[in-house]
Amino acid sequence: MANSLINGLNAKGLDSSMKYYKNILLSTDLFSEISQSIVAKAKDLADKYAAQLSVLYVAEYVPMLDPATMEMAPFDLFGSDQIVFDAALQKLMELGESLGIPDERLLFENGQAKDAIVRIAAENDIDLIVMGTFGRQGFGALLGSTATSVIMHAHCDVLAVRLHNIA
DSSP states (O other), rough: OOOHHHTTBOTOBBTSOOOOOSEEEEEOOOGGGGGGGHHHHHHHHHHHOOOEEEEEEEEOOOOOOGGGGGGGOOOOOOOOHHHHHHHHHHHHHHHHHHTTGGGEEEEEESHHHHHHHHHHHHHTTEEEEEEEOOOOOOOHHHOOOHHHHHHHHHHHHEEEOOOOOOO
């Protein structure tokens, strides 16, 4: 019995039947200092598993459209909206460069984060999604959260890193 247990362990002391992550998706907001702990955890996991790390930023921007023009091609941003999008894209590129992630694994989406994260994970054969959560309770929990929705709908593992407000 002891020999079979020992033979079932690999060099790292892990059961050889354990799942190893090959494609990790980091979903981040880019702008908060608090998100750096999520970035560090995702990078650490990618390094430990020798996995590819992709980074996703979802801009939850919904333009105010005139019903008469809703069938038009994609909306054009202007003014402060364009400035915010440009800043987010620049931050995403800087994060990718600092982590050594190639541009093709830096993903910028527009829409509802909970839907985009699940869709992108499925489209890119992601094994693990790493994201933050504030773990809201009471009324906030009744309204739901992005992390809860992703956990419920993703077809892969999800690591929800508990975030704490910076005072």
